[in-house]
Amino acid sequence: MEEVLKEVLKEIKPEEEEQKNLKKTSEKLVEKAKEVSSDFEISVEPKLVGSAARGTWLSGERDIDLFLMFPKDAPQEKLEKIGLEIGKKVSEGKAREQYAEHPYVNTNIDGFDVDIVPCYDIDDPTNLRSSVDRSPHHQEYIKGWLTPERAEQVLLLKKFLKGIGAYGAELKVHGFSGYLCELLITHFGPFQELIKSVSEWGPNKVINLESKRDQEELQDLFPNQPLIFVDPVDPGRNVAASVSxxxxxxxxxxxxxxxxxPKKEFFFPNKPPTSSQELExxxxxxxxxxFMISLDIPFDLVLDIVYPQLRKTKKTLIKRLEEADFRVLRSGIWAEENKALILLELKVPKLPTVKKHIGxxxxIDARPFIQKYINSEEALAGxxxxxxxxxxxxxxxxxDEASQVLQKTLELRKGFGKHIEKSIDAEGYEIIEGKKVVAKAEEVNAEEFLGxxxxxxxxxxx
Amino acid sequence: MEEVLKEVLKEIKPEEEEQKNLKKTSEKLVEKAKEVSSDFEISVEPKLVGSAARGTWLSGERDIDLFLMFPKDAPQEKLEKIGLEIGKKVSEGKAREQYAEHPYVNTNIDGFDVDIVPCYDIDDPTNLRSSVDRSPHHQEYIKGWLTPERAEQVLLLKKFLKGIGAYGAELKVHGFSGYLCELLITHFGPFQELIKSVSEWGPNKVINLESKRDQEELQDLFPNQPLIFVDPVDPGRNVAASVSxxxxxxxxxxxxxxxxxPKKEFFFPNKPPTSSQELExxxxxxxxxxFMISLDIPFDLVLDIVYPQLRKTKKTLIKRLEEADFRVLRSGIWAEENKALILLELKVPKLPTVKKHIGxxxxIDARPFIQKYINSEEALAGxxxxxxxxxxxxxxxxxDEASQVLQKTLELRKGFGKHIEKSIDAEGYEIIEGKKVVAKAEEVNAEEFLGxxxxxxxxxxx
Incomplete structure (x- = not known):
């Protein structure tokens, strides 16, 4: 195992050159942000957070999170307005305005993907104004624990989780966040020890560093969550809430x-098949x-908004199909940039003409039931x-055909995500069936998803 | 309503000529039986029972039940042997030996279908040696109540139940017996009054003439029976036990x-469609x-034995189909003389290649599960x-085809009725599919069943 981990680490740990570049850009960003901030009447303190700031980023990752910390009594309105202004000025004209809990700026500097996020500088992280206010506290907490050795173990864990497809708290993945990885290593590390412990976990697991509350209490507090890891920075929060x-x-x-x-394939798995022939x-x-339903979605929609809406839409489609007596074997969703796909795999595409209607x-008086159907065109027997x-x-x-049910449901678009509903209104939809889904997947670069x-x-x- | 009933009665009440014929033949049979019986050392008393004996038979019905009453202490062996001998002699060489609880003789005399059944002459009908011993007691009980006016009302009820398809305690029908009809008229009659009462019955009904036990007690005694009518002759028996x-x-x-x-169609319903064109x-x-499964059954098997076994066989076929993931919409069975049919109507005839196998x-240790399938030919994903x-x-x-499941199940013939299993062994079976079932139904005169x-x-x- 040692051997494997050593080899993996060699490949995933950023080299000196890479580290220097990140450091240079990060420092430049902080300098620039300080300079720009000084033009405003409110004192704003720029702070690097996240994996880049703590040296737990995987080689090749190029994400930098720069937080702009506002005084805790600043009006929300000012934070949003000034936050965006600073972000835009730092971005040197390449800013993309984005929106999560509140607006922020995404940009590209020296080839790094940079998020510039305004937040409040809160003393007590159990009493936040917004969930992003927690990040600087996480930063402080982890910094205190993270030796360079531990950082390496975090890298191994992150890459392992990436390899098995369970890394990332975003709503596309419902997996393990970077912060959760850091906490797991902090608590159970090094990597080997953690893996040994995890291999013995049961159907659910509660981890509470403070141990002021018992397991049952925490399970009541965070119901239906397989993994509970109480945030050492905010005991009211489950860091693993995103883990499905x-x-x-x-x-x-x-x-x-x-x-x-132990083998490298856990960290570097083989790709699924993607050639047309293999897929067909x-x-x-x-x-x-x-069946594949292809949709256009607005370019400026972040995937954390698209995925839950796609999931909701898929759920509604499955519900309508099952109400119409079709059985869905499996299903999937995919989105990237302005394209989204919903896959539905049915046992059979067509049902018999006849269906039972129980009275x-x-x-109970049967007259209304009988009178409704006795002379109707629809009655085949009874x-x-x-x-x-x-x-x-x-x-x-x-x-009696699944495609009819899908079409009808898409035309009505009730119970879909709000943005999905709007985009169907504006751009329409396409239902692709059978092997034709392969060509469509290739068209939108979703071969890997389909494979x-x-x-x-x-x-x-x- | 009066008008309709009057018209119906005119058609269903045997005319004088018919009554005379029955009387003549019945008396002849009793005489003959007495004469033949006197040759044996045991004293046997012939007795007419059933609807013919009580004047509650419908015009056109030509059934006579002649019971041979043996002393209650006669050995079972003698009853069977002598009973058959007398029956055969009375039949004048046209006897068919049959078997229910014990052997009896069926024959045809003057165009009447005659059952000659040996039984014991028991004083206390709660303490029988065989269930046929009850019939003479029923005879006595009903005789005491039945005026000619009441007999007419019984005829109306029987014809009504025949018309709606619910007459007959035999295991083909699971309906109302003649004796139950007589009791219902005795207790709720005349016909109009009975129908009014029945129209108000709920999901279950308990009728107890003696009223020594309460409803709950009786429902415990006869569980899962929608209609309970305690036999006035034997309080341990539900006369309506056969009613589904x-x-x-x-x-x-x-x-x-x-x-x-009220209309005549209740008594004289229209026939179902039977032409090839209509059926197709x-x-x-x-x-x-x-799907239609066609079977040959032994000629000497009575339908009361064939039907339960066909039902069991059908149930097994449905079970296997559903285990293989096929959904059966509806099904039916039919038998006559030496032919039997099982109809199975499926939603779809073919399923997808792939099926889910949950581990x-x-x-729980997953190694055995994974090792079993990981390199197997059957694994399509996972x-x-x-x-x-x-x-x-x-x-x-x-x-993946229903016909394969049917064929496999018929080849194994596990969980079939005993005689069905034997007859498949000897005569084989045939699976007919789709519109070809029409020709098969015509071949065995089962068009009405199919229609x-x-x-x-x-x-x-x-």
Whole structure:
């Protein structure tokens, strides 16, 4: 295991050159921000946070988080206005305005992807004005623990989680955040020790550094969360709130398998198949009916907004299909820039004309039920009494093809995400069926998504 | 209503000529039986029972039940042997030996279908040696109540129940016996009064003439029976034990509808469609996948034995289909002489190649599960973790066509009725699919069964 980890570390740890570049750009950014800030009447203190600031970034990652700390009594309005202004000035005309809890600026400096985020300088992190105000406190907390040795172990953990597909708190992944990785190493590290411990975790795990509250209390406080890691900076928060059951279980299974057979594939997994031929063969081999819904989404929408809405939309589509008696085997979503895809895999694409319509049991007047259907065009058989003594009509199915149900649902677009609904209004949608989904995936560069979906497999078994 | 009942009665009440013929033949039979019996050392008393004996038989019915009453201490062996001998002699060489609880003789005399059944002459009907010993007691009980006016009302009730398809305690029908009809008229009659009462019955009904036990006690004694009518001759028996929920509910719905609109169609319903064209059109309109399994059964098997075994066989077939993930919409069975049919109507005839195979949850060692499938030919995708944190493989389905499942199940013939199993051993089976079932139904004269199945409808709505 040592050997594997050493090799991996060599590949993932930023080299001196890379570290210098980051340092140079970071310092330049802080200088610039200080300079710009001095033009405003409110005192604003720029602060580097995140993995770049703590030396826990993986080689090749080029993200810098620069926070602009405002006095805690500054009006929200001023913070937003001045924050954006400073951000734009620091960006030298390349600013993209973005919006999470409040507006911030994203830009590109010296090839780094830089977020410039205004926040409040709060003494007590249990009493925040906005969730971003917590980041500087995390910064301080981790800084106090993180030796260079520990930082290396964090790198291993992050890369491991990336490799198994469970890294990232964003709503696309529902995985482990960088801060959570740092805390895990701090608490269970080094990497080997952590993995050993994780391999023994059960269906849920509670970690509380302060241990003032017991497990049960915490499970009540954070219900339905497989992993609870109480934030040492804010005991009212579960750092692992973003971790889905799926990613939690994946981490444990990966840890178990890694303990048995440590290999580089956990960190550097093989890619899924992506050639047209491979994808078409996979579709053939499954013998299912695949539908892909292709949507255009606004360019300025961040993926953390797109993904939950896509998920909601997918859920609604599945619900309508199942109400119409179709069975969905599996499904998936994908989004990038201004394109989004929803995949739905059905057992069968067409149902029989006839469907059962159960009427009242004994004790309830059957006249309205019988009169409604007895002479209707839809009635194929009935009324008759079934084995339970209930009246039944057999009626013609409204829509017997899944594509009709999908089209109708997309036309109505009720129960979709707000932005998805709007973008369908403006740009429409496309339903692609069967092997044609391969060409569509290639068109929007989603071959890896489709290949991953069709050959779905834990990455280290690929 | 009066008018309708009068008209119906005219058609169903045996005319004088018919009554004379029955009387003549009955008396002849009793005489003959007495004469033959005197040759044996045991004293045997012939007795007419059933509807023919009590004048509650419908015009056109030609059934006579002649019971041979043996002393209650006669050995079972003698009863069987002598009973058959007498029966055969009375039959004048046209006897068919049959078997229910014990052997009896069926024959045809003067165009009447005659059952000659040996039984014991028991004083106390709560202490029988065999269930047929009850019949003479029923005879006595009903005789005491039945005026000619009441007999007419019984005829109306029987014909009504025949018309709605709920008459007959035999295991083909699971309906109302003749004796139960007589008791219902005795207790609730005349017909009009009974129908009014029935139209108000709820999901279950308890009738106890003696009223020594309360409703709850009786429901515990006869669980899961929608209608409980305690036998006045044997309080440990529910006369309505044969009545299924379906027929119970059908009777009540018919009564409700008849109260609203009395018409002859309740007694003389229209026939279901039976022409090839109509049957084929019905199959088309349903858009389902129909399978018919055709079987040869031994000639000497009574339908009361065949039907439960067919039902069991059908149930097993449905179970196997559903285990293989096929959904059965509806099904039916039919038997006559030496032919039997099982109809199965499926939503779809073919499933996708891929099926989900869920593995262990967290906390259970996954190695055996993964090792079993990871390199197997059947694995199409996996292992992966699903939303519940469980491991999943997607495997190739063993049999993706319903016909394969049916064939395999019929070849194994496990969980079939004993005689069905034997007859398949000896005679084989045939699986007919789609519109070809029409030709098969015509071949065995089961068009009415098929038409009734395909256009299934309460008869008075036909």
């Amino acid at each position: 059951k799926e990613n939690y279980a994946t981490f444990i299974r990966a840890a178990q398998d890694f303990m048995r057979e 063969d996979l579709i053939d081999s499954r013998g299912t009916e695949i 009242p049991p004994l004790g 009324p008759f009494v079934n084995e339970d003594g209930r009246l039944v009509f057999e009626l013609k199915r409204d829509r 991953d979906y069709l050959s779905k497999c834990l990455p280290w078994y690929r | 929920k379906e027929n119970y509910a059908t009777f009540i719905r018919a009564a409700q509808d008849f109260m609203r609109e 059109d019905l199959i088309d309109s349903r858009g389902t996948e129909i 262990p949850p967290l906390g 292992p992966f973790v699903n939303e519940d944190g469980r491991l999943v493989f997607e495997l190739k389905r063993d049999r 009734d199945y395909l256009s299934k409808c309460l008869p008075w709505y036909r």
